[in-house]
Amino acid sequence: MLIHPTINMLRELGLHGMATAFQELDANQKRAASSTENGLRYCSNERPPCVARSVSKPAPGLRSFAMMQIENADFRAARGLDRNLFMTLAGCDWIRKHHSLLVTGPAGVGKSWLACALGHKACREDFSVAYHRVPRLFATLALARGDGRYGRILKSLAKTDLLILDDWGPEKLNDDQRRDLLEIIEDRYERRSTIVTSQVPLDRWWEIIGNPTLADAILDRLVHNAYRIDLIGESMRKQRSPMALETQQSLT
Template structure:
């Protein structure tokens, strides 16, 4: 079948959602009974959905989330101290609008990273920019960036993204350069953007982990004092469940 002139125009204008809907409508005999206003409403609706989906896909690609975690899949049944009402409030995103932070702590395997990615996924849905990084890898990359001249660009990206997820914080002590870099990142974000930190190390031990009293005071002041906290507990969710006895 030859292309309809209107279809050509829609594609030329970059209205791919409307073009696809138009192709489906002209191929559907039942669509002949629709009024002009109904046709237009359907075309506009499909274009809106197409653009929303495209933006969402772009945000998720940029975020590079560790887990494909959706907020609807958060497990509140496992005994790990997760408060449903509090998490539902976090999912609304008001704390991100208020440029507040979030600390998720607890032993390995209780779902800290997964929960942070679920919150980040919801932020992407809400048209917010998100970036996920693992703290050990981040500091290695920043050390290399100092040498190849890309630190300023990398630091800018970390400073301007609306929600930064810093996963697995505290697995190893910070170097002198790492302390300085972290302080600069948090200084750029403080009062302007929100940061999520997940850690196996209790917050009370972070001061010693940073390894320099002056830096530790400055870093924790910018990270902890305005942070919401989720303290998870319990057994690792990764452990295989025992099979029921026959």
């Protein structure tokens, strides 16, 4: 087993106690008779965050969790990100109080990154976190109606401490999708926390849902007690592309 890469991996996951204990076990000559791998069993007093429960297969949507950490958030980019608000959210008290977060803005300004960074921090605080792109979640639920998994999936979503619904809109929902969304939000209202990211401004979400009655029911529950991050500006992907950097360097 490669010792140093394993220690580095544990530290990247935020498991500093386990990394230190693992290093000490490896260095301790008195325990040379037992393998260092088995020594990990002695570290069970530090419960790992949910993204680390399966090191070889991190939570879907959080596969780049080593970089998606609040410590790496870019506050220099001109996108209207309130540093104080974001760092307050990083404390995770809003999750403990079962509040939600709505993140809106144009493509490429970092909505998904910020949502996953907060999700990663929630994992480090030992909250359970699930990430879903909204179009794929609706597709999964549509298939689940026919194979008996529908109730189990909704139950799993309802129990998750923090649910990240990424890439909401802009297509108008159909009848099944409206009912699915209402079920998800109703199950979680004032019981769990939800992050929703969207390119569509909040005042157009009623239009996306389509049915005025269901729209009122869904958004009243979703917007109530929700924090908001409204981002602006150009795509950060465009700004950081090799061509853009090359152009910038040629001008300096």
